Amino acid sequence: MAATGTTRSQDDHSVAELVREFSTQTSHLIRDELRLAQAEMSVKAKHAGIGVGLFGGAGLLAFFGVGALVTAAIAALALTSLDVWAAALIVAAVLFLLAGVAALIGRGETKQASPTPDRTVENVKRDVEELKEGRHR
Template identity: 80%
Template sequence: MATTGITPSQDDRSVAELVRQFSEQTSHLIRDEMRLAQAEMSRKAKHAGAGMGLFGGAGLLAFFGVGALVTCAIAALSLELEVWAAALIVAGALFLLAGVVAMLGRGQTKQASPKPERTVENVKRDVGELKERHR
């Protein structure tokens, strides 16, 4: 007679009890994994927030740097022209540059579609195939 190595006390558990125990352990494992993911995402969000704040600070400093360059351009032109004329020329150049950038932005915006066209087409095709199969 071959022995299986299972004692009667180990073999006495019913299938229902084993399924219940499996379900409890799986549920516990999933909850633990969700807590771990939440803690990890919280840490990453803190780092992302700090990074975004630093990027904002860099943008502000760059803005002031551009202002200093504009002032420099006005001061350089004022060596040959009146200060008001130099400021007017620099302001006109800035408005012209702003208009070019706005037109480029408008062109990019027009290319953006409010709906995901390829996805809509794929879904329509999938629905059509499902209808064909059920006929």
Template identity: 85%
Template sequence: MATTGITRSQDDRSVAELVRQFSEQTSHLIRDEMRLAQAEMSQKAKHAGIGLGLFGGAGLLAFFGVGALVTCAIAALALVLEVWAAALIVAGALFLLAGLVALLGRGETRQARPKPERTVANVKRDVEELKESRH
């Protein structure tokens, strides 16, 4: 057989070489994608942490704002009543409001079930279907 001086081209590579190259490129691509995802999630977590901190600061400022409004309500009532009576009325109104909110919260927590009922029902149904398919 005469040689024509042509070396083996990329098209003439063996199947084993192609599979090896495919495997290497796939694992390299997956590693690169994982690094990108990790960097992306790290950046998002940083933004989420800053956002949560800002929400916490906003909540604290709102808490102080509510305190100022309570003080304002006491001062307004103090124009027609003694200061102690105004403070007592505002405190009573706040306790009444807290009791109502607690009752609403109690009703909501009673509706919460610790067992995921729909998921349990779905799993039971799947098990029954598997049992039936075996017979």
């Protein structure tokens, strides 16, 4: 009987050591994975920053391009026996009209937007009700 008790004690000790090793290795693995994720995210953030900067530069260049097109439209209208100021006034009026249309469309779109995800909220409420009903059965 003493031999069986000793064997059980050694097995218990081995299991305890295995659990301790598992815990230690798991925490090391998690820390290593977090370090890897952090390194990956910093590289991705760098690329994202460069991309955003390039998009900003492209937007600025496009803005100047639109300005050049507006100037060209004014110059083209001025060639049709209109004074330059009248041509500029016509182009400005057309631009304000387009801005007003875009603003009205944008206003309509933002009215449809809701700060809360309505369908998700309804689904969660339904799930909670089902859980409450299941608990009372």
